[in-house]
Amino acid sequence: MGEPRTLRLNAQDNVLIAVDTVPAGTVLPAGPAVTARVPRGHKIAAVPIAEGAPVRKFGQIIGFASAPIEPGAWVHEHNVVLHEFDRDYAFASEARAEDVLAPAAQATFQGYRRPDGRAGTRNYIGILTSVNCSATVAHFIAEEIARSGILRDYPNIDGVVPFVHGTGCGMAGQGEGYDLLTRTQWGYASHPNLAAVVLVGLGCEVFQIGRMKAQYGIEESERFRSLTIQESGGTRRTVEAAVAQIRDMLPAANAARRETLPASLLSLALQCGGSDGYSGLTANPALGAAADLLVRHGGTAILSETPEIYGAEHLLTARAESVEVGEKLVGLINWWKDYTARLGGEMNNNPSPGNKAGGLTTILEKSLGAAAKGGTTTLRGVYRYAEQIDRRGFVFMDTPGFDPVAATGQVAGGANVLCFTTGRGSAYGCKPTPSIKLATNSDLYRRMTEDMDINCGDILDGVSIEDKGREIFDTILAVASGARTKSEQLGYGQNEFVPWQIGATM
Amino acid sequence: MGEPRTLRLNAQDNVLIAVDTVPAGTVLPAGPAVTARVPRGHKIAAVPIAEGAPVRKFGQIIGFASAPIEPGAWVHEHNVVLHEFDRDYAFASEARAEDVLAPAAQATFQGYRRPDGRAGTRNYIGILTSVNCSATVAHFIAEEIARSGILRDYPNIDGVVPFVHGTGCGMAGQGEGYDLLTRTQWGYASHPNLAAVVLVGLGCEVFQIGRMKAQYGIEESERFRSLTIQESGGTRRTVEAAVAQIRDMLPAANAARRETLPASLLSLALQCGGSDGYSGLTANPALGAAADLLVRHGGTAILSETPEIYGAEHLLTARAESVEVGEKLVGLINWWKDYTARLGGEMNNNPSPGNKAGGLTTILEKSLGAAAKGGTTTLRGVYRYAEQIDRRGFVFMDTPGFDPVAATGQVAGGANVLCFTTGRGSAYGCKPTPSIKLATNSDLYRRMTEDMDINCGDILDGVSIEDKGREIFDTILAVASGARTKSEQLGYGQNEFVPWQIGATM
Numbered sequence A, B: 001m002g003e004p005r006t007l008r009l010n011a012q013d014n015v016l017i018a019v020d021t022v023p024a025g026t027v028l029p030a031g032p033a034v035t036a037r038v039p040r041g042h043k044i045a046a047v048p049i050a051e052g053a054p055v056r057k058f059g060q061i062i063g064f065a066s067a068p069i070e071p072g073a074w075v076h077e078h079n080v081v082l083h084e085f086d087r088d089y090a091f092a093s094e095a096r097a098e099d100v101l102a103p104a105a106q107a108t109f110q111g112y113r114r115p116d117g118r119a120g121t122r123n124y125i126g127i128l129t130s131v132n133c134s135a136t137v138a139h140f141i142a143e144e145i146a147r148s149g150i151l152r153d154y155p156n157i158d159g160v161v162p163f164v165h166g167t168g169c170g171m172a173g174q175g176e177g178y179d180l181l182t183r184t185q186w187g188y189a190s191h192p193n194l195a196a197v198v199l200v201g202l203g204c205e206v207f208q209i210g211r212m213k214a215q216y217g218i219e220e221s222e223r224f225r226s227l228t229i230q231e232s233g234g235t236r237r238t239v240e241a242a243v244a245q246i247r248d249m250l251p252a253a254n255a256a257r258r259e260t261l262p263a264s265l266l267s268l269a270l271q272c273g274g275s276d277g278y279s280g281l282t283a284n285p286a287l288g289a290a291a292d293l294l295v296r297h298g299g300t301a302i303l304s305e306t307p308e309i310y311g312a313e314h315l316l317t318a319r320a321e322s323v324e325v326g327e328k329l330v331g332l333i334n335w336w337k338d339y340t341a342r343l344g345g346e347m348n349n350n351p352s353p354g355n356k357a358g359g360l361t362t363i364l365e366k367s368l369g370a371a372a373k374g375g376t377t378t379l380r381g382v383y384r385y386a387e388q389i390d391r392r393g394f395v396f397m398d399t400p401g402f403d404p405v406a407a408t409g410q411v412a413g414g415a416n417v418l419c420f421t422t423g424r425g426s427a428y429g430c431k432p433t434p435s436i437k438l439a440t441n442s443d444l445y446r447r448m449t450e451d452m453d454i455n456c457g458d459i460l461d462g463v464s465i466e467d468k469g470r471e472i473f474d475t476i477l478a479v480a481s482g483a484r485t486k487s488e489q490l491g492y493g494q495n496e497f498v499p500w501q502i503g504a505t506m
């Protein structure tokens, strides 16, 4: 055991984080003498904090000193309060013109340029399903293609992937629950990582393929085919017809070639799941640094998981580009409060006893840990679940926190690369969008190396968040160019398509 | 074209059903002269019906004559009303002691007798998942077992089946949404068609395996193993560990042998999906006749799909064994009204214009068509979703109408055989419970013969409902004894496990 380690997360912070438990009396290198034992994960005052002055962590206010705090003091519930003052949304008060690099200076990757101007990072063919009733047929189609061995003749195609789910009928035929399923299906059908899709239905389901085609003006083409089991005359005939359709799609899909494209065509989904006390200290801020880099290079970074930024939304409203963008975010928060109340639940809006024991003093501090992966740039847009992202820069999409559901919305919105931070150890993987998994601590990285792409635990050993952000950014470019993530090597991504269900299953 | 056909569904009925459109002036064989053109699927008065007298179809009141109705008249909205009178629940007024055959006289089948006294009709090993985050690992485990070829040495095992789903986290950790997922998992884990199960989790999910084990007093054994990806150290190690556990389970599972068992050990799930105008005329009442036979032979028949019996619940309350059983059903109806209202939806409680054009005059008539598959015997119990069915005879389980969700609850409750009526043409199939599909019309049967087990369309050609019920009952016994259904021959059942989600995904 060497000296207990501490960490300053942001230059504006007036607290340090105890990486290891710090005994009373420890004199920190280049810092104050610690006046009380501080458990690991907790906070130590770096400078004097006057009564009523903000306590800053992540560069953000997490509360206010309820008494004068001396340098070296333990900073926690006994000397920090959170009052309503800071719930001021301060719409757009911190918006700024972003320093986006000129196209010639932007980083590049090797991707597939698609007819709509977007970039693919993979080149799959998808088998979509309108309803659970066609899920097995979708699998049969994919299995028949695999069994035939035909993909050996089309080496530029990454695979033929069924995307099945548990809904599409026994649901209301109008309203946001229906609309978001439509957006999700269309988001996948038109996704730049899918060269072509076949959409297979049963026929009598609530989610009608014809209605979706009419809504988006979709024509049958070599990039989009649809059919139903009832019209095709049963399982076997549907499989045969869809296999024939896919065979027709293969030559054009295989003709796609990677070319040098600017990083501005990357759309990065930000995710966390299985979080721990280190998430907000290591992987999340490092991912935030990578998101800032991507925005600087003209790309897009999508923060989501609305229930997990709850309490910290005013920081995003302050970063909003305009009052409208900020108000849209507040509208989402209010929708969630109402929705969970109607279902007899509640937003978990206090740090739990476990969180507090881990050093989280206020709800802001907790949500800031999650929001840290969104970096620091101006919020350019707020999107509904699965809505097409049409702005560059940092944006927010409304999703639940549950990983597969959240990621499905982001991918439908156009995300062509995904970064997922985890402390407990998620095994998440995605198709058609490659998913880079970041361990928040070195223990986890060692324990699950075969599942983890990047170790952010070494931030606790002195690697700077900026350097780690650069490493993540470089990995994003490599993966976007075709380098396979751990979850792709393992074969993940066929079971993680989970469209959000907000209405009653009837 | 011969004579237009008509049908009397029940000896107590005072209306006939026009199977084909009947021109005005047609003299029906052994019936009245028809006084107006009656479209196919609509009703014709068989006898005089006095003003205010009940109109009976399916042997049940569907409304009351709003004017005197002459024999041969078209019976529809213009001369039928539904008033509040008949919404009297008349609890237990029609309950009767059932004529159950003595054990020696009961039909038999060849099944697996399980240690808990229940009977298996199949002999699978299951891979259950606590959360979507372990879904892909569950598939990898099944694929590794398949790849190894080891099942060739264990011919009495029907397969190793992953049961994956889209929930288990991002949900409240208490309340009915959590409880019903627990019941569903335990219902599958203990199902008599599964010789043994492995339950695989991620580790940090809301649905905790340890909590479920404590709740049911489950010990690790050769019939139940559990593990998590986080504790096992990632994907590959989890797959290896679970494959080893399953290898250990194979000898005991393979030792199971079919023996002659009484039909009283059969628990029949009643389902309909993709209904049409013939469902209530052919397949549903024929399935009801089969359910009555099964009850007579001491077995259990489970009606479900609460939103689809809405409006006809008073007929079930009258058949209830006791006031308590009847009140439980009314409680479910009230819960559904409140639940759908809270989610901004509504129970579809009027025949739609399409239904009316098809000949359905009142909401009772519509729901009666669905309820007809429950036969006529006394209602012995009302169960929550996925609750273990512990009564013999005819029972009701609360489920949504959406087929895979409804069937998942019934199977969790112990159903070891399933009959599914369809008019539009469902491709549903189930594991571990074999699913017999009944076509409501001969057109569908011809179009999707490879998916349909029984044609009930010939009822329109003169086959009696009683004879068709006997055919269905005999098929149930054969399938329970190992005869493979069409959906089993095709390979269905790995994608239809869909636990009901009633709470918010957060």
Ligand SMILES: [Ca+2]
Residues within 6 Å of the ligand: A271, A272, A273, A275, A305, A308, A370, A401
């Ligand atoms: Ca999260």
Ligand SMILES: [Ca+2]
Residues within 6 Å of the ligand: A271, A272, A273, A274, A305, A401, A402, A403, A406
């Ligand atoms: Ca998450």
Ligand SMILES: [Ca+2]
Residues within 6 Å of the ligand: B271, B272, B273, B275, B305, B308, B370, B401
């Ligand atoms: Ca139904």
Ligand SMILES: [Ca+2]
Residues within 6 Å of the ligand: B271, B272, B273, B274, B305, B401, B402, B403, B406
């Ligand atoms: Ca149904």
Ligand SMILES: [Ca+2]
Residues within 6 Å of the ligand: A164, A494, A495, B164, B494, B495
């Ligand atoms: Ca699946």
